Amino acid sequence: MAAPQIHIGSVATALPGPPIGNAELGAFFNASGMFEEWVDTFIGTRTRHLSVDLETGEARFTLADLAEEAGRAALKNAGVAPEDVDLVVMGTSMPDQLLPTTVNVVADRLGIEGVPSFQLQSGCTGAMQALDIAHQLMVAGRHRTVLVIGGDVCAKHVDVNLDFTKLAPDEMVNTVLFGDGAGAAVLTAEPVAGAPVLHRVLVRFVGRGRPPGQIVEWFGMGDRHENRSALHEDFKAIEEHVPVLGAEALEELLDGQGWQPDDVDYLMPPQLSVRMTDRIVRHLALPRAQEVSCVGDTGNTANALPFFQLELLLPRLVPGDRAVAVAIESSKWIKSGFVLEKVREHG
Template sequence: MDGSETRILSVGTALPGPLLDNAALARRFGMDEIWEQWIEAFIGASTRHLAVDLESGEVVSSLTELGETAARRALENAGLEPGDVDVMVLGTAMPDQLMPTTVNMIADRLGINEVPTYQLQSGCTGAVQAMDLGRQMLLTPGRRHALVIGGEVCAKHYDLSVDVKKLAPDELVNLLLFGDAAGAAVLTTDEAPQSLVIRGLMNRLTGLGRPPGQTVDWFGLIDRDSARQAVSEDYKAIEESVPVMSAEILRELLDDLGWAETDVDYLLPPQLSVKMTDRIVEELSVPGAEEVSCVSEISNTGNALPFFQLEQLIPQMAEGDRAIGIAVESSKWIKAGYALEKV
């Protein structure tokens, strides 16, 4: 684990469309009051934002548009211009197209050119992977600022004609669990007062021999009418594995840094759902650490969500405060996490 002095200089986020509560979601899909109560009991999230108009079926925001907005806000918060960016990295499981890459479309909208750009195809650990790659790229002499982005537009996989009463549990979970969003952060190697130093960062595949916990399929012209699911997940496997893996990530970060649990002032846990987050935090059992969570307001937004957590965290941290962020990807079981200190 590298302890180089890379800092998070700023963060920006973006949400599409109006806020959508569970009652509106239940009405749109013909759910009765019992279904609405089930959403709140099983998922826990009360609101989300979607990049599709549920009435018309029109996609109202692309990942490119959301990523551009989040990136502009991050740059503005850092006091930088697009021309100050030396490298760009995007982590997403839901790019707008296979090619051209969404990261390059965002760069084009920002007016960024003649810099390295990378797009990482990844689920819930993609934001941490983007930070890791951005940090590594800043080791090249002459590079000062990395723009890292994460986001998802999951709603494009919705079938608005579906009868939810006929859905299998893994399909129903995917319909109700996710929201759409993008987030961005500016990393720098410059000395920056009141910034967050990345003290540690881990990103490791651990799924050898294990079946995927989540699958996102794609379709070409030859199989676009296939009856197979676009998105599916083994929620039971996720429910059993993620709390345990989260505790393992926390312990490894603390051991590598020589930190005790009592040294952690803020905890940024995985944000699968409100119910799962509560279970994970209980499993982690970090006494005295303040939890930073936003899943109840925006639902699970995948690779955007860590940036929303950081957006909450940054104004709260005082000099010397320490934070641990944890992410687990169930697609092929990836462990990721990061440790921050305010200096």
């Protein structure tokens, strides 16, 4: 018996509050002129959405809030009732709490019960890992209708009392690079007219012997008062390795599908920042693929990003179109991606 084709039945996303531009963020940090010029030159992000009220420091949205909104919309768009979902998988690097897991909070709110639920903690490839787990189990015939969620909320690491002008370079970048958001997709093994087929998902750990490119600390009761940075970035390592790993992931995805570079109509590249994405796209060198990017408007929303890209992509697809997504995680180096196609219908 042939393995079932896995379709992307719907995608939905959620953002917290209105977009915050560079001028507004710069004014908040008392660094308006220098700030805007620096962001435009080195980052390229125009706006981002934050779950934190910058005036008060109050968290207005949790990850569960955004994931519930995206998941509810994805189910509605797919015409799937909560009781029809037989698996929930979530990828995030910053859950609301260590326990209970955010995936179970979201499942509860959506009215999903009596099914397996998995939460994967990972950085920019967590959504890909969630899609991979779902895809493998569906191809094996274990599940038919799966809700896959990805998202991150950085509220735990936003300090509204920071003096931007006194920050180290890696800390400066983190104040503007990231945004908050969540996304969800309904995958189905049932034939769905017009829905693209998710052919393959790739996840490869490639960090053996490589120092981490990103470290995110988690403070508990014993060390919460220690004077150390919560976020550490090695941007030189990221700039060096991400384009190379992206090209490796792309080559493996194309080879596994039997596609050539000029077979690809759309590319969803890694979304670290506008400037970094531009470098990666040039390095991947797909001759005719149209780029699908959102990072300039959303900021780096980590595990929500593939869903924002899919939300932009799906309405554009016509029968025969092929697309490739690539995501790279620098925390301990993972390359990942997926291939999908809007298959021509016969008959």
